[in-house]
Amino acid sequence: MDSHAGTMCTAEMLFDAAKESHVRGYKHLMQLYRDLTGIAVLDLPDKKTVSAAAALLRAFDANATRQAVEHTGVAMFTAYTSDYSVGYACEIVNRMYAARHGYEFHTDVLPYDDMMAAISPRQFCGWYKVLMIQRFLADMAELRRREIGYIMWIDADAVVVNHSFRVQELIERSRHRDLIISEDVNPCCLVNTGVVIVRVSSWSEQLWTDVWAMRKYFDVFFYEQSALVRCLKARLEGLDSVQPFHSYVRGGPHGDKLFAHTMVTCHLDLNSNRCQGLTVHISDDNRKIDTSHANEHDHHMAKFIFHCAGISVQYICPMLLSTVSMLTNQYEMIVGRCNKARTLRAVLAAHGFDVRGA
Known part of the structure; x- marks a missing residue:
């Protein structure tokens, strides 16, 4: 008997059957697919159908848990x-x-x-x-x-x-x-x-x-x-x-x-290391990562959080905060070239923070 002479079953049909019978897990879905189609040995298209149904079930179950959110x-x-x-x-x-x-x-x-x-x-x-x-x-x-x-x-x-x-x-x-x-x-x-x-x-x-x-x-x-x-x-x-x-x-x-x-x-x-007027180039002895990417990309400022990702610390810059809205640099001990601390000050200044102090 031809192992693929069974009843047709789409991913959506398998998904509906799995929901109704509370079947979860790839192996159980494969067995359900066999039961629905009468196909004993699944080939690649059959397995793709099962995988697609599994993806639909994951999204369905995840959405069900999101409906129960109590606190944000x-x-x-x-x-x-x-x-x-x-x-x-x-x-x-x-x-x-x-x-x-x-x-x-x-x-x-x-x-x-x-x-x-x-x-x-x-x-x-x-x-x-x-x-x-x-x-x-x-x-x-x-x-x-x-x-x-x-x-x-x-x-x-x-x-x-x-x-x-x-x-x-x-x-x-x-x-x-x-x-x-x-x-x-x-x-x-x-x-x-x-x-x-x-x-x-x-x-x-x-x-x-x-x-x-x-x-x-x-x-x-x-x-x-x-x-x-x-x-x-x-x-x-x-x-x-x-x-x-x-x-x-x-x-x-x-x-x-x-x-x-x-x-x-x-x-x-x-979460970005992009900011207006500042493109961060990350480099060390082993690799160089240029975050400018495509030339046509517009270097906008990070919209929420600026992250000094990948920039190594080259000098120590102790900082104190003077007021709720003012970042004040009291002193710095320079032991190398420009680094995260200096980049951070530039970014905060671009966003309206007074980083130099009075």
Whole structure:
């Protein structure tokens, strides 16, 4: 008997049958497909139909969980080592933003050795954000008691430059998805973990548990960022199905990219190292990344958060904050060429902050 002489079944038909019978999981969907079609051995077109139905189910289930969102309060958090003056400067400005909108703001400041000990055997301090995310999600009941529906990590070298923009605008645009993140400014990476908005949910808790356990990237570039992408691919979120992925490359998609549990924004909308009159060129002994991309790209200022991504610290610049709206540089000890601290001052000045002081 011809194994493909069965009844026709489209992805939509399989999706409807799976919803009605509460079938989930690829293997169970394959069996349901066999039952519906009478086909014993599935070939490639059959498997593509099953995969398409699985994608429809993931989107359906994710949407169902979003209907139950109770809280959209935000808790922001960051971390940096005690000798990192850029982190202190950004924290003060970011705290100003959080206070304006009634968001919680939490900071871990600790010696470098203590930070590395906390994430051992991981060998890059970026892993500390994953540790903090897990810490928050370990007590979701307490977060909900405080009406916190989302937690928001911001890198120590990232600063909110548009204080009128509310995080809830992104949450609403995402239709309450579990992860809101921006595309990376480097075409080699899909997303950038410099700013991560995470819904307080069981899906988020499991995702970040899996990211934390991704041993392959403990000491391999791009560390926790690569681990996150790997885990999203394992969940078949579909990021790798969008090609080209980045909005700034020729032919790239415009607007938000929506997946079952994830929204990826254009970098200018959430987390960008672009700013008016300043194109950041990142370089070290091993690589050079030019973030100017296509010549026709308009170098607009970051619309929400400026992130000094990839710029190495070349000199120490202790900063103090004098008023709620004034960043005052008291002194600097120059030991090298222009770096993050100087770039940060230029960006804040472009956004109306008085960075020189009286």
